[in-house]
Amino acid sequence: MRITPGAAVNGLPFSVAHEAILLSIGDPDEVRLTESGEVEYVYSINERHAVIYRCHEQRLVECTFPDHGPIVMDGLPIVSAKPWIAAQSGALHVARFWISPDHCIAYDDRDSANGSFTVYRHGHWDQLINQARRL
DSSP states (O other): OEEETTTEETTEETTOBHHHHHHHHOSOSEEEEOTTSOEEEEEESSSSOEEEEEEETTEEEEEEEEOOSOEEETTEEESSHHHHHHHSTTOEEETTEEEETTTTEEEEOSSTTSOEEEEEOTTTTHHHHHHHHHO
């Protein structure tokens, strides 16, 4: 995955219309509606893993993908991303995620053998982050 923190994932800018995702990647294997009203476009990798693009008000706000190796952040490869996120200044561990607010990336560490990343547009996770900082 190529990530521009808070701005884009794999060349798709956050806030792009959902049609751009479909044109760029194709039809998803599944479309779901979350409790919070986000629409998820699910692209299966295999029966246990998928890449999920989430849209709010028909605009891309975040993307979740499995931890299958290095990610590329601002053009730099990061091999061990979970420890890298945890080591960032201002990193938080809350609600099962290691979050780097400065890089708009979170790592879900519920299952150490099947971790996943979520990258999000600036501001999209602010409520959770601000709540955690008050604790």
